[in-house]
Amino acid sequence: MTEDLVDKLLNDAAIGKSLFKDRKIVNLGHKPDQILYRDNELATITQILIPITKQSKPSNLLIYGKPGTGKTLVTDHILKKIEKNIIKNQQNYKVKLVFLNAKNETTLYGLLVRLGNELDQENELPKTGLSISQIFTKIIDTITSKSLNVIFIIDEIDYLAKLVQKTGKDILYNLTRANERLDGKGSLTLIGISNDLTFKENLDPRVISSLGEEEIIFSNYSTEQLRNILEDRIKLAFNPQSVEESALNLCAAMAGREHGDARRAIDLLRVAGELAERQQSEKVTEEHVREASQKIEENKEATVLKSYPLHEKLLILAVMKASGASTGEIYSIYKELCKIVRQKELTQRRTTQMLSEIELSGIITGRLVHQGIHGRTKKYKLTISPEMVKNSFKDDLTLEDII
DNA sequence: ATTCCACAGGAAACAGTGGTCC
DNA sequence: GGACCACTGTTTCCTGTGGAAT
Numbered sequence: 001m002t003e004d005l006v007d008k009l010l011n012d013a014a015i016g017k018s019l020f021k022d023r024k025i026v027n028l029g030h031k032p033d034q035i036l037y038r039d040n041e042l043a044t045i046t047q048i049l050i051p052i053t054k055q056s057k058p059s060n061l062l063i064y065g066k067p068g069t070g071k072t073l074v075t076d077h078i079l080k081k082i083e084k085n086i087i088k089n090q091q092n093y094k095v096k097l098v099f100l101n102a103k104n105e106t107t108l109y110g111l112l113v114r115l116g117n118e119l120d121q122e123n124e125l126p127k128t129g130l131s132i133s134q135i136f137t138k139i140i141d142t143i144t145s146k147s148l149n150v151i152f153i154i155d156e157i158d159y160l161a162k163l164v165q166k167t168g169k170d171i172l173y174n175l176t177r178a179n180e181r182l183d184g185k186g187s188l189t190l191i192g193i194s195n196d197l198t199f200k201e202n203l204d205p206r207v208i209s210s211l212g213e214e215e216i217i218f219s220n221y222s223t224e225q226l227r228n229i230l231e232d233r234i235k236l237a238f239n240p241q242s243v244e245e246s247a248l249n250l251c252a253a254m255a256g257r258e259h260g261d262a263r264r265a266i267d268l269l270r271v272a273g274e275l276a277e278r279q280q281s282e283k284v285t286e287e288h289v290r291e292a293s294q295k296i297e298e299n300k301e302a303t304v305l306k307s308y309p310l311h312e313k314l315l316i317l318a319v320m321k322a323s324g325a326s327t328g329e330i331y332s333i334y335k336e337l338c339k340i341v342r343q344k345e346l347t348q349r350r351t352t353q354m355l356s357e358i359e360l361s362g363i364i365t366g367r368l369v370h371q372g373i374h375g376r377t378k379k380y381k382l383t384i385s386p387e388m389v390k391n392s393f394k395d396d397l398t399l400e401d402i403i
Numbered sequence: 404a405t406t407c408c409a410c411a412g413g414a415a416a417c418a419g420t421g422g423t424c425c
Numbered sequence: 426g427g428a429c430c431a432c433t434g435t436t437t438c439c440t441g442t443g444g445a446a447t
Contacts, residue, residue, distance in 0.1 A: 128423080372444040373406085375442090380438065
């Protein structure tokens with residue numbers, strides 16, 4: 001009996017036909033090789049890196065571009081080709097690619113340890129306990145003893161530069177000058193990838209001169225280019241005629257408005273396709289694209305809200321309960337909330353810092369107000385609906401009593 | 404012209420964690 | 426087992442701020 005029901009449901013589902021031919025093509029992170037639209041950049045970077053195929057050290061390289069301009073994808077693509085080429089033609093010449101995203105590491109130490117572990121997978125470096133210079137020495141030793149030619153690619157290197165600035169430890173300087181310590185046994189080439197054109201301003205001038213030997217900029221995709229990219233993906237991912245022309249144009253235009261982000265364009269297309277499919281629509285329409293855009297935005301907010309630690313959540317609730325209030329008022333509400341959930345309250349200094357951090361995410365906005373003799377304060381407001389906050393926090397048992 | 408409010412936000416110190424090395 | 430290291434999250438202390446009130 002139950003079996004019959006399952007069969008029936010499956011049959012019914014099969015009637016509502018899928019719009020997708022190959023769904024993974026529009027997943028983020030899926031990278032069809034042939035669709036780069038970056039011929040100029042491809043050629044330039046390859047030229048810069050060619051020396052390493054001739055067994056000499058290429059220049060260090062900095063690559064800039066806004067998110068979703070394909071800089072990481074293109075770099076990765078070229079380097080893997082070079083590596084393959086070398087492995088095929090020059091067996092005794094050892095090249096090692098290490099690709100790291102600085103954002104995945106919260107500390108300089110962690111970043112160096114990851115690099116070290118990639119170079120020497122048998123002897124894992126300790127996650128803590130050693131000094132940074134000891135780790136650095138171990139890395140240099142590994143490179144010289146194995147005569148490795150290392151190409152170290154750091155994605156989001158601006159983030160690393162901030163860490164360097166904060167701690168005062170100049171890892172970047174040491175990395176760019178590592179070749180002087182290598183004595184010709186092996187080499188280290190640094191490739192930095194960054195979203196931020198201005199990050200160099202905070203660096204030591206000596207680092208700038210050696211790291212920025214070569215620079216290349218990935219310009220934003222134009223709406224027309226985005227349209228081409230989407231068209232290619234649609235051909236591969238969707239059944240014929242299942243995406244309306246106008247929907248495609250809107251997708252490209254929306255992503256084009258946000259500094260030509262191809263990743264966002266593709267994501268938008270995927271979500272629109274899924275929405276259309278769920279509504280059993282024959283085609284993806286403009287309306288689906290608009291809906292998708294809104295949904296992506298909401299998901300982003302919900303994820304951010306859920307990921308906050310308890311005291312940040314309490315502060316957001318305090319802002320919600322007193323929209324437009326000053327930090328002083330917010331702090332007293334926060335203290336009351338702490339009492340209800342039986343948590344020890346943090347100091348006002350700490351909470352103002354937290355409020356600034358939350359403000360950066362865009363969940364709340366603050367406005368500095370001078371009130372004459374009533375002093376200076378910052379007034380905070382929620383930028384999202386209270387329902388959104390309540391929905392996102394409702395799974396948190398500690399907050400049960402105050403929502 | 405001076406005072407004074409109610410904070411903002413920088414700097415430094417501290418506690419605690421989780422580790423290495425000798 | 427004690428000296429040392431990196432790091433996070435926090436507290437403590439402090440200086441600076443613009444305009445209403447005096």
